[in-house]
Amino acid sequence: MFFQLLDDNPGFPDPALAEEDGLLAIGGDLSMERLLIAYSNGIFPWFSEGEPILWYSPHERCVIYPSKIKVSKSMRKILKQKVFEITFNQAFAEVIRNCATTERKGQDGTWITNEMQQAYINLHQQGYAHSVEVWQGGTLVGGLYGIKFNRVFCGESMFSHVSNSSKAALIFLSKMNIDLIDCQLPNDHLMSLGAEMISRELYLEMLQAP
Template identity: 75%
Template sequence: MFSFLFSPMFFQLLDDDVSFPDPTLAEEDGLLAVGGDLSLERLLVAYSNGIFPWFSEGEPILWYSPHQRCVIYPEQIKISKSMKKVLKEEVFQVTIDQAFKEVIQNCAQMPRKGQDGTWITDDMQKAYINLHEKGFAHSIEVWQQDKLVGGLYGILINKVFCGESMFSRVSNASKTALIYLTNLNIELIDCQLPNDHLLSLGAEMIDRETYLKMLQKV
C-alpha cells in the first residue's frame, strides 16, 4: 500500500512515513511530491533516489526529480587558461568541512538568478547542518587572507556529490571550490539544474535513468 496520497498533479507525502513515490512519476517540470518534513531520514531517502527539496519561504516543501540532470564528470571539468593561472599562483586557500555553517549561510544570502529572496530557508539550513554533523553533508571553503570568500556544500551519496549551492564574494572563488571538488574521490557532481556558468565549466545533461545508475553504484 502506498505511503502517500495522490492528486492529479502531485503526490502528497504523509508525515509518518519517509518513503517517496517512483521518481519516474514526476511531472514535466520535475515536481514529484509535496509535504513531509526535512528530517535526516527523509532527506537521505530522497537523495538516494535522485530527489531533492526546492521551495521558497512560506511554501510547502516541494520535492523534485528532473527528467534531465545537469552533472559534471570530474575528469571532464573545463579549466580556462586564466583560471589555471589563478590556481598556479595559489590566490586562494581551500579547506574541507571547516566552516559548513558559514558556507550555507553565505549561500542563503545569494538568491538564485530570477528569484526574490532565498530558497535556503532557516529550516533548510538547520536540516543540512544536521546532515553535516552526522557526516552526510560536506562543504568546501575558499579563503583569501583568512577571510571566507567562496565555497559550496552538498550531500555525498556513494561517490556522487549532490551539490546544493555555491557562493562567491570575489572573482573565481566558487570556481576554485568546484575545481577542488573534482580532485576528490568522487565519480560525479550533481548540479541539479543547468546554467551558463556550469555549462562553461563542462557540465552536461544526462537522463534520470543514467543518473540513478550512477547514484546507486557502490
C-alpha cells in the same frame, strides 16, 4: 500529478512519476531520514519561504564529470599562484549561511530557508553533508556544499564574494574521490564549466553504484 507525502511515512513515490518540470511530491518534513531517502533516489527539496516543501526529480539531470571539467588558462594561473586557500568541511555553517544570503541575479529571496539550513547542518554533523571553503586573507570568500552519496556529490548551492572563488571550490571538489558532481538543474555558468545533461535513469545508476 504530484503526490502528497504522509507525515508518518518518510518514503517517496517512484521518481519516474514526476511531472514534466520534475515536481514529484509535496509536503512531509526535512528530517534526516526523509532527506537521506530522497537523495538516495535522486530526489531533492526546492521551495521558497512560506511554501510547503516541494520535492523534485528532474527527467534530465545536470551533472559534471570530474574528468571533463573545463579549467581556463586564466583559472589555471590563479590556482597555480595560490590566490586562494581552499579547505574541506572546516566551515559548513558559514558556507550554507553565505549561500542563503548572497544575492543572485534574477532571483528574489532564497530557497535556503532557516529550516533548510538547520536540516543540512544536522546532516553535516552526522557526516552526510560536506562543504568546500575558499579563503583569501583569512576571510571566507566562496564555497559550496552538498551531500555525498556513494561516489556522487550532490551539490546544493555555491556562493562567490570574489571573482573565481566558486570556480576554485568546484575544481577542488572535482579532484576528490568522486565519479560525478550532481548540479541538479542547468544554468549558463555550470554549462560553461563543462556540465552536461544525462537521463534520470543514468543518474540513478551512477548514484546507486557502490
